[in-house]
Amino acid sequence: ATNVPADELLPSLAKKAGLNLNLPNGLEGQVTLNLTNRPLSDILDQIARQTGLSYRIGAGNTLTITPGNQLANRALPASGVASRMTP
DSSP states (O other): OOSEEHHHHHHHHHHHHTOEEEOOTTOOOEEOOOOTTEEHHHHHHHHHHHHOEEEEEETTTEEEEEETTSSOOBOOOGGGSOOEEOO
């Protein structure tokens, strides 16, 4: 994925991983990354670094995205969510 708006990528990523998504309105930022055969936590970490967003995967398999460093970036263990993303 090259120069993809984060607000377009995150919903499809959450859906593919089987997660609910809490995403703020007006989210900005572009990301460039390789999604093939990468752990979800690595993908989310790279998106966070490129956009300045933070994330948390919490109860109810919910991926919460916030601007800045409001959340400590963390994902559930691989057994809690899809461990690798494939095309």
